[in-house]
Amino acid sequence: MLTAAEREQFRTQGYVIRDALDADTVARYADAVGRARSERGERGRMMNLQFLQPGKDVRTIQEVICQPALRAIAADLLGEGIVIDGASLFYADAGVDYRQGWHRDLMQVPDEQIDPHWFSDGYRYNYVQVNIPLTDDPCLWIVPGSHRRPYDEAERRIFGTDPRIAPVDAQPELANGIQLVLKPGQAVFYNNYAVHRGYAGVLARRRITIHLGFHSRLLAPTCHFGVLNHREYTPEYLASLAPAVRTALEEHIAERARHPEVDQYHAWHQQFISKEFEIR
16 A cells, blocks of 8 residues: 555654545545534533444444555554554544643553663554544644654753653744644554644634554554453444444454453553543
8 A cells, every 4th residue: 555655754754644535435424423422412522532432432433443445554554464453533623722742652651661662763663543534634743753763852851851741832842843734534644652742722623533543463562552442342232333343343352362461551541541631
């Protein structure tokens, strides 16, 4: 799916953007999100919905985890044996003030578990994060290449005493940070050890973005695998799903059984997201 130049861009810069969903699919998914919110009486102006979990499921968009092009690109980046992991739906109304500080995705990991080797050119990170907007999305900012090195001088200055996340409005701005403006149906695949942030200020338009995570069975899990709560996937729930979605979740369950240490990664992640999505 990817050219040699695109694979090299991901390796060196930490991200690559590709078209992923056609306009009809984008419209169908956005309509399904609106209907699910209405049917459940959702009134929150901002929400992060784990759409593969029972009681939070949005059946129409679940099929995205099986989308052949997405899985093929993930295989190009990680290797064969792709397993779905993260699967969340970010929703925010126009007028929501959406700002994160610059960070690497380490907030959930205990200090003693963080290895400086993770941020080096030789580290093989077995995870790729994917953002797929259903609306125009200007929110992702990234410092290209920062996944391959420790913080530089400018980053150390804004992070200060907290190496996990910089203050929301830290100054001076990172000169090397770039804004990735995505159109509906595009997908950005990125290494979430790169310095990045979600930042839009006050949203001018509604934002709906699907977030996925993929892992390869070729390598042991790294500390972001284990986002899904696989213990909620009862035989009854699995039997109710579309066959391809059910197969993908069964592959996830099997991979969790091979790597029981991932249960700790899951606990860290759940503790983090429970306090992350609050309206300011």
